[in-house]
Amino acid sequence: MRPLWSSSLNNLGVMCSQNESPRPKSDQRDPIAVQAMSRESESRVRIGRTGSSASVTSGARSRSLLVASCVVFLSGVLAGCAGSVGQDPESGSEVTTSPVPSMNAEPTTTTLVTLSTIEQPIPGPSTTAAVMVLDPYVGARPAEVTEGEVSDQWIDTPDGRRRHFRLYVPSSLPVGEPVPLLVALHGGLGTSEQFAANSGFDELAEANGFLALYPDGIRGIPDRPGLQTWNGGYCCGPAANKNVDDVGYVDFLIDVMEERFEVDEGRIYAVGHSNGGIMAYRLACELSDRIVAIGVQAGSLGIDDCVPGRPVAVLHIHGLADTNHPIDGGAGTGVAGVEFRSAREAVRILADLNGCDDDPIVESVPTMSDLEVSTWSNCEAEADVRLITVDGASHAWMGHAAASDAAVALVGEPYADFDASLAMWSFLVGHARR
Numbered sequence: 001m002r003p004l005w006s007s008s009l010n011n012l013g014v015m016c017s018q019n020e021s022p023r024p025k026s027d028q029r030d031p032i033a034v035q036a037m038s039r040e041s042e043s044r045v046r047i048g049r050t051g052s053s054a055s056v057t058s059g060a061r062s063r064s065l066l067v068a069s070c071v072v073f074l075s076g077v078l079a080g081c082a083g084s085v086g087q088d089p090e091s092g093s094e095v096t097t098s099p100v101p102s103m104n105a106e107p108t109t110t111t112l113v114t115l116s117t118i119e120q121p122i123p124g125p126s127t128t129a130a131v132m133v134l135d136p137y138v139g140a141r142p143a144e145v146t147e148g149e150v151s152d153q154w155i156d157t158p159d160g161r162r163r164h165f166r167l168y169v170p171s172s173l174p175v176g177e178p179v180p181l182l183v184a185l186h187g188g189l190g191t192s193e194q195f196a197a198n199s200g201f202d203e204l205a206e207a208n209g210f211l212a213l214y215p216d217g218i219r220g221i222p223d224r225p226g227l228q229t230w231n232g233g234y235c236c237g238p239a240a241n242k243n244v245d246d247v248g249y250v251d252f253l254i255d256v257m258e259e260r261f262e263v264d265e266g267r268i269y270a271v272g273h274s275n276g277g278i279m280a281y282r283l284a285c286e287l288s289d290r291i292v293a294i295g296v297q298a299g300s301l302g303i304d305d306c307v308p309g310r311p312v313a314v315l316h317i318h319g320l321a322d323t324n325h326p327i328d329g330g331a332g333t334g335v336a337g338v339e340f341r342s343a344r345e346a347v348r349i350l351a352d353l354n355g356c357d358d359d360p361i362v363e364s365v366p367t368m369s370d371l372e373v374s375t376w377s378n379c380e381a382e383a384d385v386r387l388i389t390v391d392g393a394s395h396a397w398m399g400h401a402a403a404s405d406a407a408v409a410l411v412g413e414p415y416a417d418f419d420a421s422l423a424m425w426s427f428l429v430g431h432a433r434r
Contacts, residue, residue, distance in 0.1 A: 133363065133364060133365070133366060134363040134364070134365055134373050135365075136365060136368075136371070136373070136388070136418070136422075136423040136426060137419070137422050137423060137426045138426055138430075139426050139429055139430055140204070140208065140422050140423075140425045140426035140429060141204075141207040141208050142207060142422065143200055143203030143204050143206070143207055143422070144172075144203055144206045144207040145203070145206070146168070146170070146202050146203055146206050147170075147171040147206060148168055148169050148170035148171045148172070148173070148202075148205070148206060149168070149169045149171075150166065150167070150168050150202070151166070151167050151169075152164065152165075152166050152192075152193075153165055153166075153167065155253075155256065157248070157249055157252055158248060158252055159244075159245050159248060159249075161244075161249075163215070163216060163249060164192065164215075164216045165192060165213060165214060165215045165216060165253060166192035166193060166196060166213075166214040166216075167211070167212070167213055167214070168196065168201075168202045168205055168211070168212040168214075169211060169261075170202075170205045170206040170209060170210070170211075170212075171206065172206055172207070172208075172209045173209055173210075173211070173261075174209055176262075177262065178262050178263065178264030178265075178267075179209060179210060179211060179261060179262060179263060179264055179267075180208075180209075180210035180211070180263075180264055180267035180268070180269065180429070181210065181211045181213060181254070181257055181261075181263045181264070181267070181268045181269070182201060182205070182210050182211065182212050182213065182269050182270075182271065182425075182428070183213050183215065183250060183253070183254070183268070183269065183270040183271070183283075183291075184196070184199060184201050184212060184213065184214045184270075184271050184272070184276075185214075185215065185217075185230060185270065185271065185272035185273070185276030185277070185279050185280055186214070186216070186217065186228065186272075186273065186276050187272075187273040187274035187275050187276050187277075187298075187411075188217075188228075188229050188230070188235075188236045188237060188274055188275035188276075188334075188335075188336060189220075189226065189227050189228065189229070189335070189410075190217075190226075190228065190273070190276070191216060191226055191228060192214035192215065192216045193214075194226075194403060195214055195273065195276070196212070196214050197403060198397050198400055198402075198403055199271075199273075199397055199400060199420075199421045200400055200421050201214075201271075201421055201425075204421055204422065204425050208425060208429070210267075211257060211261060211263070213253060213257060215249065215250060215253055216228055217229045217230045217239055217246070217275075217276075218230075218231075218237075218238055218239040218242070218244050218246075219238075220237060220238050229275055230246050230272075230275050230276060230278065230279035231243060231244045231245070231246045231279070231282075232246075232275060232278030232279040232281065232282050232299075232302035232303075233278065233282055233301075233302025233303035233304075234302045234303075234338065234341065235275060235278055235302055235336060235338050235340070236275040236278070236336050236338065237275075237336070246279060246282075247282060247283060247286045247287055250270070250283060250287065251287055251290065254268060254290055264432075265290070265433070266292060266432045266433035266434055267292060267429075267432050267433075268290055268291060268292055269291065269292060269293050269294065269295070269428040270283050270284075270291050270294045270295075271294065271295035271296070271424050271428075272294075272295075272296055272297075272299060273296075273297050273298060273299075273397055274297070274298050274299060274324065274325060274395065274411075275299075275336070276299070277296035277297055277298055277299020277300075277316075278299045278300055278301075278302040279299075279302075280294040280295070280296050280299065281294065281296065281299060281300065281301045281302060281303075281306075281346060281350075282302055282303055284306075284308060284312040284314065284350065285301075285303060285305075285306035285307065285308050286303075286308075288308035288309050288310045288311070288312050289309050289310060291312055292312065292313065292428075292431055292432065292433050293312060293313035293314070293315070293383070293427070293428045293431040294312060294313070294314055294315070295315045295317075295420075295423075295424030295425075295427060295428055296314070296315070296316045296317065297316075297317045297318065297397060297398065297420050298317075298318055298319065298322055298324070298325045298343070298395050299316070299325070299343065299346070300325070300329070300340055300341040300342065300343050300345075300346045301341060301345070301346035301349055301350075302341070306349065306350075306353065308353060310381065310433075311353070311354040311355070311379060311380045311381045311383035312350070312354070312383055313354075313379075313382075313383040313384055313385065313427070313428075313431040314347065314350045314351075314354075314383075314385045314386065315386045315388070315423070315424055315427040315428070316343060316346065316347050316385075316386070316387050316388070317388045317390065317398065317418075317420050317423065317424075318343050318387070318388070318389055318390070318393075319389075319390050319392070319393025319394050319395065319398070319415060320389055320390065320391050320392065320393065321391070321392050321393055321394050321412075322393065322394055322395045322412075323394075323395070323412075324336075324394075324395035324411055324412070325340050325343070325395060326340060327342070327343045327344060327389065328342050328343070328344060329341050329342035329343070329345075334395070334410065334411070335410075343387075344387070347374075347376075347385055347387045350385050351376035351379070351385040354376075354379040354380055354381075354383045354384075354385060355379055355380040356376035356377060356378060356379035356384065356385055357376055357377055357378045357379075359376075360374035360375055360376045360377075360387070361374070361375050361377065362374050363375065368417060368418055370390050370391040370392055370393070370415075370417070370418070371388055371389070371390055371391075371418065372388070372389050372391075373386065373387070373388050374386065374387045374388075374389075375387075381433070382431070383431065386427065388423070390415055390418055392415065393415035393418070394411060394412025394413060394414070394415065395411040395412050396408070396411045396412050396413060396414040396415070397414060397420055397421075398414060398415045398416075398418050398419065398420040399414070399415070399416065399417075399418055399419030399420050399421065399422070400414060400419070400420075400421065401414060402414055
């Protein structure tokens, strides 16, 4: 993850006010490190993390340096100087630098202030709060009007079934180069057509140049469209009860896509809603040699033995007002008739399997105050795991209008201020195997 730093003047004021705090004990370190560096006609002052090699010694010199750095930074902020983006040489994360007037008498000297992430413990044994800002849509182009080709196809599968899928090929699909493939899994009782309309992945495929493949689950009534489910393990419906090989079905469809198109094997992704999200987790466990990353809204891990052969990155989005699939598990208000497993536990399990840090970094999105973002990083193969919780959001797919009043009655009114599809593509496109 490459976090962007952000802090308010109030936060900076709190940091500067530490100058007036009592002298720390001899076995404690000042929580803010200041390092002065000079290079020809340029100098930088960086506020670093606790315990860095540039830790400020206690006493008057420490306090004076801290005051000086805060004054320099405040001068830059108040002057409205233009910022630039650089890289923290220790963490590798992107940081913002702002030019401010030099404290030197030389008119050609410039002083830059670079602030890195400042972490502070919060109550609880397993999380760390960080003064960080996340752009949930970075790297993803917004949706465009579709001009590509839609096809509805039936195919005979290796297990002897005849099954349906929908495919969108955007007009923007690059020619003569490998392209990404997105496998989009509808929710329980949904369809490929319904999920394409509800999620807007066709429009994102048009803007970002990827294939959008929408498989259909097993029908509850063979001759009646709709009422389809996936065998995600413990859920759901006829597909789970009959132990349908849906992992094999998706694997087979990927083969079909690779025969027809030049698919980039390092950018094959799966997303899913509800029962489709449970299915996406199963793909991460049992098809990790092909699936690079998954995006889930309102799902959970449906199998007991998840042993991926390769790390799979995970973005999980869940509404805190979701009563169909409660985030902490339990009986839902929908028609599935199962005791749902904990979504939070699913995320923790995948983070552990990916070898990520034990504790997540908690981030904020200033323009979306209902969101809390927890990211487990430093994972094997950079397969990080992220949980976004949305206060007030129901079970409905976020950021897109409901298909009907019946849909609202079944899963609630969609949360309008966060686009789950765009956030998922942003996360997925940031993960590729090479």
